[in-house]
Amino acid sequence: MLYPPCCCAVVILFPCCFAAIPPADTVQSLPLEMVKPLQNMDAMETGAVTFEVELSQDDLEHRWFHNGVELSNSERVEVKVHRHRFYRLIVKDLAFEDAGEYKFTCRDVTAVAQLVVTERPLEITRSLQAVTVYER
Numbered sequence: 001m002l003y004p005p006c007c008c009a010v011v012i013l014f015p016c017c018f019a020a021i022p023p024a025d026t027v028q029s030l031p032l033e034m035v036k037p038l039q040n041m042d043a044m045e046t047g048a049v050t051f052e053v054e055l056s057q058d059d060l061e062h063r064w065f066h067n068g069v070e071l072s073n074s075e076r077v078e079v080k081v082h083r084h085r086f087y088r089l090i091v092k093d094l095a096f097e098d099a100g101e102y103k104f105t106c107r108d109v110t111a112v113a114q115l116v117v118t119e120r121p122l123e124i125t126r127s128l129q130a131v132t133v134y135e136r
Helices: 015-020
Strands: 034-037 040-046 049-055 065-066 078-080 084-090 100-106 109-120
Touching: 040 049, 049 100, 049 109, 084 100
Parallel strands: 040 109
Antiparallel strands: 034 049, 049 084, 065 100, 078 084, 100 109
């Protein structure tokens, strides 16, 4: 019996056809690469800074370090993934102790950047008033 041609294709798989598919352990994934590396940053005291790395693969387990100590989410520190490939570290309310080396690691990829925290310039909010002092 002949069937009229149609726009959809039908695929029928038979067990014998699966022999051509390689086992899962022979399939190799693409190597992990850094698309956008870390940048050195300068920020003012009490400000905020965002470190960002873009990787070639999505949603990977990663770690951030400050001067060799691993960082995790806290009131001042936020570790997050943005759009699956952008790995961010946000440090708020900067203090001089936050200056130093920041390191990102994910599998065999490592990136290092320096943060320099500068003192906020003094602001004179009220001018000096003349004072008269009498000696007794």
